[in-house]
Amino acid sequence: MESTSAMSTPRTKIKRLPERGSYDTSTIEVILDEGLICHVGFVHDGQPFVIPTIHARVGDTLYLHGSPASRMLRSIRDQPICVTVTLLDGLVLARSHFHSSMNYRSVVALGTGREVTDPAEKMTAFEAVVEHVARGQWDSARRPTNKELKATSIIAMELSEASAKIRTGDPEDDEEDYELDIWAGVIPIFASFGQPIDDERLTPGLTAPDHLTDYER
């Protein structure tokens, strides 16, 4: 619930609950990096679309991978887009439903989609996306061929206009409600990951590499 500098513009300023707004660059980066996927918003024929997409950050650049629909690529190239990453941390159950809420960390980043066409930048972005999903994985599987690189869509967005919003801690009930005999508190939410499950056609004798066992973010 802090509120510091950087990347804030009138469009990304948190209006409703300013105490939950945070504009610190490192806060924004931590959330972007921890989130496994993002939701990309774009406009097509006046209709907004929101599509889940894998992303990765390289410095101040956000890369979006594998457009799930060709519509998306066409609609975000050189167009205004929004990239949102949300991490859920808890259900906040207050004494009143009105004050019940969620603990979360989210980033909303606005920018313009740029199609990555330079093969070197495309390879860098591809590596970043693979490492974003599972650090250490880039060296563990087969790298893309030139043909695969050409068949891959990568969109870049510069991180120049973004804000983070964070809620932590207990419910905040109306003062008189604290006397009610109603339980209140938080149910924590964790992203949890199981142990690697071998592909059915795995070459006998192979085992999952160390960086994939006990996977966590």
Add this chain to the structure above:
Amino acid sequence: MESTSAMSTPRTKIKRLPERGSYDTSTIEVILDEGLICHVGFVHDGQPFVIPTIHARVGDTLYLHGSPASRMLRSIRDQPICVTVTLLDGLVLARSHFHSSMNYRSVVALGTGREVTDPAEKMTAFEAVVEHVARGQWDSARRPTNKELKATSIIAMELSEASAKIRTGDPEDDEEDYELDIWAGVIPIFASFGQPIDDERLTPGLTAPDHLTDYER
């Protein structure tokens, strides 16, 4: 990876990987109901925004609660919006990075935002949202007063144009890559929830109700 009837229009038809598209109404409803939150897309001054929001489904109506920004309410009332719910089920690690992917279930629903003003519908929607987050909770905490109801923003969207996209199972590598000595498989992802943590100001002697212990979705 099935593909059946219902709710499909040219705008929601899955174009890129049609075998992953599913338009069965019950499939769509299960995903909407299991997802704790959605991401709402709307357009404001030509700029798309994507905001995480709690939702609930009542029949064919999706209710969106607690606009995190007043900007959102203004921008989705009687305007085209997109509601996307994404459930992540696994990291799909192929022998090639090109074929690496995610297992997931997602719904993209398009519609028009309608501000709920009728007090009875607003109360119904409020209850649905509370029960969506934690079934059994509506009867366990203080219900909204008329004043609180007025201070709450609820947007309704009819579910008439939606599609689900689902990926399950093992990686699908190029045939020649199966001979590589590279591990491949899936790391399962679970949404997991801890036991309820008492509010610091909880009245002594109160314990979390049964429906909140061992919480799962």
